[in-house]
Amino acid sequence: MKNELTKIFRDIMQDSKLNLLPSLTPTEISNWDSFNHLNLILALEDMYALEFSSEEINNISSVKDLIKCLEKKGITSDF
Amino acid sequence: MKNMNFISYPSYNDVNNQLKKITDIKSSNNKNLNITLAGNVEMNFLKSACFLTLYKHGYSSNISVLPFDSWIPVALKDNESDFWVIWLSSYGLSNGKTKRASLDFKNIKKSINSLKRKGIIIILIIPEAMDVEADSYSDFYYWRNNIINEIKKSLKQKVFLFSLDNIQRTIGMEKWVDNRFWSIAKLPCHPDAATAVSIEVSNVIHNILNQNIRAVVVDLDNTLWGGILGDVGQANLQLDVNSMGRPYLEMQLFIKDLIRKGIPVSIVSKNELETAKLPFLKNKNMILKLRDFLYFEASWEPKYLAIKKIIKGLNLSPDQVCFIDDSLFERDQASQAIPKLRVPDLNNDPEYRINDLIKTGWFSFPVIRKVDKSRVKKYKEEKIRQDARSSFSESDYLKSLKIEIVGKKINAHNIERSYSLIQKTNQFNLTNVKFTKKELTTFIENKNNYAYAFEAKDKFGNYGQISVILIKKTNLNCSIENWVLSCRVFNRGIDLAIYNFLLNWTKKNKINEISCEYVTTKKNEFLLNFMESLGFIKQSEKNNNVCLTCLNPILPKHYVSIKN
Numbered sequence: 001m002k003n004e005l006t007k008i009f010r011d012i013m014q015d016s017k018l019n020l021l022p023s024l025t026p027t028e029i030s031n032w033d034s035f036n037h038l039n040l041i042l043a044l045e046d047m048y049a050l051e052f053s054s055e056e057i058n059n060i061s062s063v064k065d066l067i068k069c070l071e072k073k074g075i076t077s078d079f
Numbered sequence: 080m081k082n083m084n085f086i087s088y089p090s091y092n093d094v095n096n097q098l099k100k101i102t103d104i105k106s107s108n109n110k111n112l113n114i115t116l117a118g119n120v121e122m123n124f125l126k127s128a129c130f131l132t133l134y135k136h137g138y139s140s141n142i143s144v145l146p147f148d149s150w151i152p153v154a155l156k157d158n159e160s161d162f163w164v165i166w167l168s169s170y171g172l173s174n175g176k177t178k179r180a181s182l183d184f185k186n187i188k189k190s191i192n193s194l195k196r197k198g199i200i201i202i203l204i205i206p207e208a209m210d211v212e213a214d215s216y217s218d219f220y221y222w223r224n225n226i227i228n229e230i231k232k233s234l235k236q237k238v239f240l241f242s243l244d245n246i247q248r249t250i251g252m253e254k255w256v257d258n259r260f261w262s263i264a265k266l267p268c269h270p271d272a273a274t275a276v277s278i279e280v281s282n283v284i285h286n287i288l289n290q291n292i293r294a295v296v297v298d299l300d301n302t303l304w305g306g307i308l309g310d311v312g313q314a315n316l317q318l319d320v321n322s323m324g325r326p327y328l329e330m331q332l333f334i335k336d337l338i339r340k341g342i343p344v345s346i347v348s349k350n351e352l353e354t355a356k357l358p359f360l361k362n363k364n365m366i367l368k369l370r371d372f373l374y375f376e377a378s379w380e381p382k383y384l385a386i387k388k389i390i391k392g393l394n395l396s397p398d399q400v401c402f403i404d405d406s407l408f409e410r411d412q413a414s415q416a417i418p419k420l421r422v423p424d425l426n427n428d429p430e431y432r433i434n435d436l437i438k439t440g441w442f443s444f445p446v447i448r449k450v451d452k453s454r455v456k457k458y459k460e461e462k463i464r465q466d467a468r469s470s471f472s473e474s475d476y477l478k479s480l481k482i483e484i485v486g487k488k489i490n491a492h493n494i495e496r497s498y499s500l501i502q503k504t505n506q507f508n509l510t511n512v513k514f515t516k517k518e519l520t521t522f523i524e525n526k527n528n529y530a531y532a533f534e535a536k537d538k539f540g541n542y543g544q545i546s547v548i549l550i551k552k553t554n555l556n557c558s559i560e561n562w563v564l565s566c567r568v569f570n571r572g573i574d575l576a577i578y579n580f581l582l583n584w585t586k587k588n589k590i591n592e593i594s595c596e597y598v599t600t601k602k603n604e605f606l607l608n609f610m611e612s613l614g615f616i617k618q619s620e621k622n623n624n625v626c627l628t629c630l631n632p633i634l635p636k637h638y639v640s641i642k643n
Contacts (some may be wrong), residue, residue, distance in 0.1 A: 042270055
């Protein structure tokens with residue numbers, strides 16, 4: 001999961017050197033604005049064929065939150 | 080299984096991935112467009128698909144997205160855009176189905192009027208159906224339809240209205256609806272659905288800029304009626320609306336509607352001429368009548384011969400003409416003989432053919448002007464002229480036409496037609512610079528620029544506006560910034576008369592030298608010889624640009640009288 005997630009983050013946030021750490025939040029990753037937040041969600045929904053609720057989307061405010069959310073949906077973490 | 084192949088759209092993520100692969104954005108596409116996306120929704124989700132669709136049509140576009148519901152004041156200030164796309168969403172108007180407000184018409188009109196005055200073309204997406212309308216008696220249904228009626232009543236003349244009904248039907252409400260995106264991002268549907276909206280709106284932009292096909296040639300047997308006329312006789316053709324004739328009559332009405340929109344239609348059929356005309360004279364079920372057609376060609380020769388004759392008679396290029404025939408053999412033969420001819424594939428089963436035709440996008444005409452409607456009449460007059468021609472010598476014929484041209488400065492009355500003439504003309508188009516409406520407005524506002532539109536008539540009828548010339552004056556010199564002439568009036572001295580008009584103007588303004596930059600394209604090569612015959616001399620040449628100047632004009636003889 002780590003590799004896939006890193007690739008998606010690098011792609012959407014347009015930062016090819018981004019080192020994805022669970023502790024990172026939108027303020028620490030450039031381009032992680034509300035629009036790209038949804039682009040991220042859409043890419044993940046497509047990739048893992050799952051759906052986030054609006055509440056989940058709203059509550060994700062760090063990489064860690066996102067990983068937890070994915071784990072809850074059955075995607076095993078290797079972070 | 081149904082034999083129908085409806086359009087399917089790429090997903091939002093597909094579009095973004097495709098876009099990443101395009102690296103040569105600037106180099107390959109030279110038509111620039113400035114587009115503003117606005118509305119009471121988050122239009123950012125439409126940006127990528129809009130760019131990609133227009134890119135595939137050959138444009139490089141510069142797209143600005145206005146923040147949610149902020150467009151009304153911005154519209155009053157914008158001077159840059161060529162197009163505005165405004166989505167007035169039911170979600171925005173009802174704030175996510177939490178109220179049923181009325182529209183702020185006063186300010187919407189004010190902003191739209193302001194955009195319109197600056198020559199910006201507006202596509203207005205009207206309120207879309209919502210999931211709550213699954214209840215046919217929903218209050219939202221009545222509320223939304225009232226708003227749509229109001230929009231149609233007051234804005235129909237000013238904007239291109241775009242309904243989402245068809246997209247919603249095509250992709251299905253299940254894929255359309257996603258309330259999460261309204262709550263989080265003010266998007267009234269799933270981003271995949273927004274992508275479909277963006278693609279279709281961009282296609283409309285392309286259609287507005289490019290007039291589609293200009294003439295249609297259609298077959299008879301098994302296309303306009305069921306059965307082979309020569310075998311079964313006119314009384315036994317399938318033309319009964321309550322039986323197997325329905326799809327053929329649907330095709331006839333489709334063709335009739337094209338004629339109404341200004342597309343001349345001709346018949347090419349393998350039949351005896353007199354036999355081929357019989358159903359039109361005798362069968363009461365026929366929607367099309369003989370007088371609807373420009374050419375009626377029936378013989379046993381290969382069809383491409385007649386098609387070539389029609390293309391020549393109309394003075395069009397093959398890619399402006401569409402050939403509709405049910406037979407694969409005939410379609411193949413015509414395509415091979417006339418490679419650029421537009422030949423749509425038609426289903427063997429007539430039930431699906433209108434759908435086949437619509438899918439090509441060639442028959443979508445977002446703009447129908449009064450002049451477009453009268454075009455068929457003009458083509459008919461032209462055919463009478465050509466028939467008259469054969470009995471005269473060239474100069475006697477031209478004299479006998481008694482052609483008159485009138486040159487008028489371009490103003491609010493004729494700017495629309497002038498713009499459309501510049502856009503549509505590919506053959507006699509000196510610089511091939513296709514001004515947008517805004518650029519044309521800016522051009523005529525400058526007092527050093529002179530822009531004239533020409534109308535012409537002869538004893539057979541009115542040609543309407545047929546030419547535009549744009550001149551820039553600098554002290555004692557002037558340059559022709561562009562000159563276009565409708566291909567309908569070639570070879571009768573009208574071009575020379577307009578040059579005559581220009582020379583009168585240069586004399587009055589004490590101009591010493593006329594220059595112009597001629598840009599070669601595949602379609603306007605003959606223009607260089609023409610300009611040289613008027614006294615223009617080549618100064619320099621780079622790539623496709625040729626600089627021409629003229630100190631000693633030559634005016635060949637013509638028989639056209641010039642009125643001011």
